[in-house]
Amino acid sequence: MSRFARGDRAPNPRAGFRDQREKEPPVPQGLIKAARKSGQLNLSGRGLTEVPVSVWRMNVDPPEEAHANVGFDGTDRWWEQTELTKLILASNKLQSLSEDIRLLPAMVVLDVHDNQISELPSAIGELVNLQRLNISHNKLKSLPEELAQLQNIKNLLLHHNQLEEVPNSLGQLIALEELDFSNNNLRSVSSCLGALTNLTRLNLSNNKLKVLPPEISRMKSLRQLDCTSNLLEDIPPSLAGMDCLEQLFLRQNKLTFLPQLPNCKLLKDLHVGNNQINTVSAQHLTHLTSLCTLELRDNKLKSLPDEITLLTGLERLDLANNDLGSLPNTLGNLPKLKSLQLEGNPLRGIRRDVLNKGTQELLKYLRSRISDSKNEENTSPVVTAMTLPSDSLVNAHALSTLKTLEYSNKQATTIPDAIFDAIGSCPVSTLNFSKNQLAEVPPRIVELKESVCDANLGFNKIPAITLNLCMLLKLKHLDMRNNFLSSLPDELEALTRLQSIILSFNRFKTFPEVLYRIPTIETILISTNQIGSIDPEKLIKLTKLSTLDLQNNDLLQIPPALGNCENLRALHLEGNPFRTPRAAILAKGTAAILEYLRSRIAT
Known part of the structure; x- marks a missing residue:
């Protein structure tokens, strides 16, 4: 009787193939081969818990085909490979990056957003050609000092992490054009950011900032500043010196007054909704001649100054959910106003049906009242029930x-x-x-x-x-x-x-x-x-x-x-x-x- 008849299991003829599949790397060699030709490798959404060593060493180790008998046609010249310049590792399960990242010194774009990375390797500083680094939606609590060596970086995206401070060394990244620190745990911002004179976009929204450093005004190229959802009670007067500023977002803070921005003559969008502003005076508006959008919703405004008519370029004015009991009739003279939001105000003297007809009809109604009010000024006061x-x-x-x-x-x-x-x-x-x-x-x-x-x-x-x-x-x-x-x-x-x-x-x-x-x-x-x-x-x-x-x-x-x-x-x-x-x-x-x-x- 054979040993199989006695109950012993026969060997699985495909067992060797299963072992081979189990050892197969999560990154197909075809992708690595294509990346050597294009200089770009996209490994997003592959469930990676770590980056295979073959990725870090793809420009160091010769490929497998180098050991085979291959021809010398144009498609197989592995020795003419292109250095990797773009690596996308987004939406995986990475908890760290290897120090072997230094083996890809030609990298220009590195995208590792939406992972579980808690720290960056010090070798990140050796990617001297890096221009864009996206490490948003991770678990970073601090940044390595070596980040300051990335002298060519233009876009640094760090939003949705757990950072509590901005390292002073970040001020050395003078080529930076975009910096996103939104949705972190920042309680203060270092004055070093003032050295980023080429920065055009700075996002500090959804943090715990109570003040902004005066040095922020030295960022003369800044066009967009977003400080939405913080704890700001005041805006430094030096902010008025940012000549290139076009968009300023200060929603959901604790401001009690509108910032004065006399030199921000290019400012187009000013968003200060969800604050505690109770007064807007003429001096706040006089110089904002380029303003297209003014958002003041969810504040405590009781009145508007007649000088709001100086905003001749205004296209959208949001005053919803304030305490406005009336509107200046001169508001009807704004030539470009297309959207006027007034819901949630205890307006008196303007019939509800007029308010419901939309912006243009309301402006027309206000203009009609200007001449009436002038006539009333020439009449003697009449004693009424008021x-x-x-x-x-x-x-x-x-x-x-x-x-x-x-x-x-x-x-x-x-x-x-x-x-x-x-x-x-x-x-x-x-x-x-x-x-x-x-x-x-x-x-x-x-x-x-x-x-x-x-x-x-x-x-x-x-x-x-x-x-x-x-x-x-x-x-x-x-x-x-x-x-x-x-x-x-x-x-x-x-x-x-x-x-x-x-x-x-x-x-x-x-x-x-x-x-x-x-x-x-x-x-x-x-x-x-x-x-x-x-x-x-x-x-x-x-x-x-x-x-x-x-x-x-x-x-x-x-x-x-x-x-x-x-x-x-x-x-x-x-x-x-x-x-x-x-x-x-x-x-x-x-x-x-x-x-x-x-x-x-x-x-």
């Missing part, structure tokens, strides 16, 4: 003429009964109880259910919307920002005419489910909460929704299906911790964001 004693509770003129019930900025904990008693038979269409200390929606608000269309209860301490508010069935606009809300009642669904709702600066951890069930909704402003997800399939059913502001929430991902919300004209997603879409996509605007999301929908 001249009531200061202790009067109700503005009778606003109540009778503008149909507005106003009791705002009183720091009151309750609305006096005298306010509601004064209404009488007046059909109130607008009520403003903002900027008080209200801990609940006033119960008597239900008495206005037959007439009120616009309700402002913002800047109070209201923890919940009660049913009496849900009975205002004619309500079209509701402002509940800066309260203590964490949810909305299902009964809010009864507001079948609701067009806009402002819920910014509250305590929502989930997107209010009831909003998905209000088909008339056109504008939802719910920035600066803690919302972690949204349901795009339910949003798509809101066919009239045109503005959705989800800035400064906790969205870890943006579902691609949101791209199918084709009626959206304004989608704001900045300040969330998601990785895609990237900041470059967000900066292109709503149409680009939606197109990007649609491209990622699985088919």
Whole structure:
């Protein structure tokens, strides 16, 4: 009886082939061979945990075909190989780079973004020809001093790491044109950056910076400076000396005033939204004659100076979510203004229907009021209800003429009964109880259910919307920002005419489910909460929704299906911790964001 009949296993005739496959390197030799001819090697997205030695030594060791009997035709002249100049190792699982990287001294482009690299090898300094280094989306906590030896580097991308400081040696990279430190843990910026006189783009956004060094003004070639989402309370006056500056992003900081930039005559875009700016004076605007975009949304502005008409090149002015009660009529004279955002302001004296007609109609309306105001200046003052004693509770003129019930900025904990008693038979269409200390929606608000269309209860301490508010069935606009809300009642669904709702600066951890069930909704402003997800399939059913502001929430991902919300004209997603879409996509605007999301929908 043979040994196989006794139960012994017969040898697997393909066992040797399996061993050979298991030892096969993760990088096909065909790619290495092609790289020797082109000087470029792309190994992105291959699941590599380390770079094969053959990659580092590809210009040092002779190839396998050098030991074979090959001809001397033009395609096999391995001794005429090209030095590797471009290596892409992005989107792998690399935790480190070998010191053997020095064996590729001709490298011009090195891209290792989206890995798990915690430190760079000191040999990186020997890549003296390197011009572009992308090591973003890794786990770097520090940079090696040898980085200063890269005297030819022009683009250094370090965003989305864990860096806490900028080494002084970085100031020696005088050829740098682009430097991206965004989304790190920087608490300060070294004055050494002032030596980077060829730098045109500097991104410091999403860090923990409280100040900027005055030396930053020495970067005379800088065209774009992004300091979005930091803790800046002040801007150094020396910033005004940056003659070439074209774009300045200071969103989501703690600024209380607009920076003065008298010498920045080329500045085209100034973004200072989501700060605490309460005043814009003429001296802030006088020299910004080239400005095309001025973004001041989500601040505390109460008025605009007439000198805003000096911005003759202004095309986009965003004043949403401020405290503006009126607009200067001269705003209508801005010749190039195409977009004027005003939602979320307690504007009085301008009818809602005028505001809803769009920018051009509003500007036309303001121009028509300029001549009227001039005529009024020539008439003697007339005593009206507006001249009531200061202790009067109700503005009778606003109540009778503008149909507005106003009791705002009183720091009151309750609305006096005298306010509601004064209404009488007046059909109130607008009520403003903002900027008080209200801990609940006033119960008597239900008495206005037959007439009120616009309700402002913002800047109070209201923890919940009660049913009496849900009975205002004619309500079209509701402002509940800066309260203590964490949810909305299902009964809010009864507001079948609701067009806009402002819920910014509250305590929502989930997107209010009831909003998905209000088909008339056109504008939802719910920035600066803690919302972690949204349901795009339910949003798509809101066919009239045109503005959705989800800035400064906790969205870890943006579902691609949101791209199918084709009626959206304004989608704001900045300040969330998601990785895609990237900041470059967000900066292109709503149409680009939606197109990007649609491209990622699985088919």
